[in-house]
Amino acid sequence: MGVRYTHQAITTEQQIEILKERGLLIDDVKQAIEILDTISYFRLAGYWRHFETDHSTHQFRENCSFSDVTDLYSFDKQLRVLLFTAIQTIEVSVRTKIIKHLALEFGAFWFMDENYAINKTRFAANLSVIRKEVSRSHDDFITEHFRKYSEPDLPPVWKTLEVISMGTLSKLYANFSDSAAKHAVAREFGLKHHKFLRSWLECLAVLRNCCAHHSRLSNRVFPVKPMMPERMPNTWITDFSFREQTLYPQLCYVVYWLNSIFTDNTFVTDFKQLLARHQSVNPHLLGFPYNWEQEPLWK
Structure with a gap:
């Protein structure tokens, strides 16, 4: 049996920080915020999953950039x-x-x-x-x-x-x-x-x-x-x-x-x-x- 979901909504800036902590290279933070405000985090998540080395920790491959995901x-x-x-x-x-x-x-x-x-x-x-x-x-x-x-x-x-x-x-x-x-x-x-x-x-x-x-x-x-x-x-x-x-x-x-x-x-x-x-x-x-x-x- 699964556990109760308790996560709360976070800001776009906080989403950016999470991605950076997981190793995703983000050269233009302002542009990344604009993109995530237009295309939701979990819609893009389906695309950056391919760039992850570990789907449990969601760590990204070395040198993987946000532009790779958006491309x-x-x-x-x-x-x-x-x-x-x-x-x-x-x-x-x-x-x-x-x-x-x-x-x-x-x-x-x-x-x-x-x-x-x-x-x-x-x-x-x-x-x-x-x-x-x-x-x-x-x-x-x-x-x-x-x-x-x-x-x-x-x-x-x-x-x-x-x-x-x-x-x-x-x-x-x-x-x-x-x-x-x-x-x-x-x-x-x-x-x-x-x-x-x-x-x-x-x-x-x-x-x-x-x-x-x-x-x-x-x-x-x-x-x-x-x-x-x-x-x-x-x-x-x-x-x-x-x-x-x-x-x-x-x-x-x-x-x-x-x-x-x-x-x-x-x-x-x-x-x-x-x-x-x-x-x-x-x-x-x-x-x-x-x-x-x-x-x-x-x-």
């Missing part, structure tokens, strides 16, 4: 922006492809029919969430639909799937019973089996939430590992010796997915330029293997 923070912030733009492209395309392939064959309201669900319990839970998410939508096409129609109690799939969350969309796809239709959607993105798209959708929902909620990407342990097939129809990676729960495999499937939608996208170039602007950031902190720039996907 990593800045890199991470810009990476989230870059990644969120890529995720937006993928998300919009996935919604479009699922609507395209499933609506024509299974009707406008297949997502409300439990006969198309693998697991009936999950179907009921998903439908309940969909109703809540649609009811919160203020999109014109949703409000106009309800002004005109009263039955069924949800709009058709081509409207509904545009306003549900990525997490809900992921669960809806995973629980759909027709494998052939799911394969057809997966093939649109250069994937041989729907299980890979199911896995990537699940991971993308988590990654999207990290970006949307300004969560740290660097040195993060992701709770869900994406399936990484050794052979793919399109340009892919060859070395699978990376750490599975790091950002690297997440970025790999994003790049592959993005390439299947727009072959002339600039994500890889933009990412390399971002690294070049932040020389103190080591890509190994993101889980990148030493030879990552030689991988076909990243050339």
Whole structure:
């Protein structure tokens, strides 16, 4: 059983003194105070943890500076922006492809029919969430639909799937019973089996939430590992010796997915330029293997 928390709030100046006592080099105290007054102590703590030699005493490595920490923070912030733009492209395309392939064959309201669900319990839970998410939508096409129609109690799939969350969309796809239709959607993105798209959708929902909620990407342990097939129809990676729960495999499937939608996208170039602007950031902190720039996907 844990002990009662008794620590009291301290000033920004006191926070600076604690960091200096732990060995962090702070050349410009005034600037450091301004930064900590803008970015909270414990938000930055996730970044300077990488620079600690001991996570119990929180002592810093020799010659580690406050600017190293803020540079990593800045890199991470810009990476989230870059990644969120890529995720937006993928998300919009996935919604479009699922609507395209499933609506024509299974009707406008297949997502409300439990006969198309693998697991009936999950179907009921998903439908309940969909109703809540649609009811919160203020999109014109949703409000106009309800002004005109009263039955069924949800709009058709081509409207509904545009306003549900990525997490809900992921669960809806995973629980759909027709494998052939799911394969057809997966093939649109250069994937041989729907299980890979199911896995990537699940991971993308988590990654999207990290970006949307300004969560740290660097040195993060992701709770869900994406399936990484050794052979793919399109340009892919060859070395699978990376750490599975790091950002690297997440970025790999994003790049592959993005390439299947727009072959002339600039994500890889933009990412390399971002690294070049932040020389103190080591890509190994993101889980990148030493030879990552030689991988076909990243050339």
